[in-house]
Amino acid sequence: MTGQSEQQADVIVVGAGPAGSATATYLATGGLDVLVLEKATFPREKVCGDGLTPRAVRELDYLGVDPTGWTSNIGLRIWSHRTYPYLLPWPQLKDFPSIGYVRHRADFDAQLARHAASRGARVEYDVAVTEPIVDRRNQVVGVVAKDGRRFSAPVVVAADGNSSRLAVQLGWDRRVDRPLGVAVRAYYESPRQGEDWIESWLELWDGVPGKSNLLPGYGWAFPMGDGTCNVGLGITNTSPAFGHTDYRTLLRRWLDTTPASWGFREANRVSPIRGAALPMGFSRSAEYRAGLLLVGDAAGLISPFNGEGISYALESGRYAARHIAEAFAAGVRTTAGEQALSRYPVRLRAEWGRHFRLGNWFLKLIGRPELMKIASHYLLPLPGMPMFVHRTLANLIDETPGDIYDLLVHGLRRLVPSV
Ligand SMILES: Cc1cc2nc3c(=O)[nH]c(=O)nc-3n(C[C@H](O)[C@H](O)[C@H](O)COP(=O)(O)OP(=O)(O)OC[C@H]3O[C@@H](n4cnc5c(N)ncnc54)[C@H](O)[C@@H]3O)c2cc1C
Numbered sequence: 001m002t003g004q005s006e007q008q009a010d011v012i013v014v015g016a017g018p019a020g021s022a023t024a025t026y027l028a029t030g031g032l033d034v035l036v037l038e039k040a041t042f043p044r045e046k047v048c049g050d051g052l053t054p055r056a057v058r059e060l061d062y063l064g065v066d067p068t069g070w071t072s073n074i075g076l077r078i079w080s081h082r083t084y085p086y087l088l089p090w091p092q093l094k095d096f097p098s099i100g101y102v103r104h105r106a107d108f109d110a111q112l113a114r115h116a117a118s119r120g121a122r123v124e125y126d127v128a129v130t131e132p133i134v135d136r137r138n139q140v141v142g143v144v145a146k147d148g149r150r151f152s153a154p155v156v157v158a159a160d161g162n163s164s165r166l167a168v169q170l171g172w173d174r175r176v177d178r179p180l181g182v183a184v185r186a187y188y189e190s191p192r193q194g195e196d197w198i199e200s201w202l203e204l205w206d207g208v209p210g211k212s213n214l215l216p217g218y219g220w221a222f223p224m225g226d227g228t229c230n231v232g233l234g235i236t237n238t239s240p241a242f243g244h245t246d247y248r249t250l251l252r253r254w255l256d257t258t259p260a261s262w263g264f265r266e267a268n269r270v271s272p273i274r275g276a277a278l279p280m281g282f283s284r285s286a287e288y289r290a291g292l293l294l295v296g297d298a299a300g301l302i303s304p305f306n307g308e309g310i311s312y313a314l315e316s317g318r319y320a321a322r323h324i325a326e327a328f329a330a331g332v333r334t335t336a337g338e339q340a341l342s343r344y345p346v347r348l349r350a351e352w353g354r355h356f357r358l359g360n361w362f363l364k365l366i367g368r369p370e371l372m373k374i375a376s377h378y379l380l381p382l383p384g385m386p387m388f389v390h391r392t393l394a395n396l397i398d399e400t401p402g403d404i405y406d407l408l409v410h411g412l413r414r415l416v417p418s419v
Pocket of ligand 1: 014015016017018019020037038039040046047048049050051052053127128129130159160161162165183184185232274275276277278295296297298302307308309310311313
């Protein structure tokens, strides 16, 4: 549509998922004029496991979001081939709280977006962004919406999720050398809905563990505290079965082997089985270039270790906002401002580059069922190993080492290059 006046802002954020709302909250708190454009009207469904680890809870604390009253959990139960699980409480650490939560994404995302608005961000729903506006110097200077409206800003943030239309339109492709996952989930009425542990399965069997077929992927069951459990499974492209599997059938085959008393059966399923992609381990070809920053799934920042993306989405929003604020302080579109923005990808790598490198290797290893079997049958039962795995997978490691697990993981990271 021509002839409409162009809306302006200091920063445009496309997408009001956790990454977009976190970015907007920090920027607006810092006094910048932020415009968030979200294609959906909230609350809206978002396919997710709904799990918030202590890493995500720490980010909520930084944002000033109070989770009081949400369904909490005290740790993770890990099932392997044994008939009983490993019980792994959230660790007591200096840098992280020792509590996790589950929260329906419809409510979670709506609350975060409201929070951003309460700090001064202008949040507009039902605005689908279709393309970036690029000036003659090839700088991104705004976006166009489906209804033809144009929005301009010297800095644009793509927080538009795993398929990031904005990034793709600029030719920032997905890196095929980085892992990609697919996960499906559904809600089941279950007597286990009020338990205070979340659970994950390292091995999925279609019968008696060890005596039936080992299915590809990993599984989870998260008690929602509302009568249901969020149950799902994920597979990565490091598994030979990736792309050749009917994930919905796989979910049913696995769940039919769980005790009937748990309720994970078709008759108790209260939602469709839905799935989505998990872009992992820095899987976008850039995180900043020419006025556009990518945060969260748009930048491919899901952890290859455990498929966790919410904490990394929130955290990347925090870093992005810091670098944008520095750019404005130095003079946006000046050399110094540009340098501040260019330090954002460097910061991401400094935080997670080595961890995600290890995670990418870990996925290659467990993609081979025979190696996964050796790991879970012989390595996992070793003394201290379950907690080491738990802490490493969830990236719950103190910056200043406080125990042997911190020391081990810091030591391991020193041995590998960043992604
Ligand atoms: C089945 C499954 C289970 C998962 N379980 C967990 C879990 O338990 N814990 C965890 O931490 N992570 C989990 N994840 C990963 C997690 O869901 C993502 O990492 C997280 O949602 C990323 O947040 P985001 O803000 O980057 O993107 P999103 O949450 O995808 O938000 C993107 C937003 O952008 C909007 N948008 C998209 N395109 C446009 C456009 N063109 N114009 C305007 N707006 C647009 C969308 O409507 C959406 O609101 C799971 C993922 C899947 C698929």
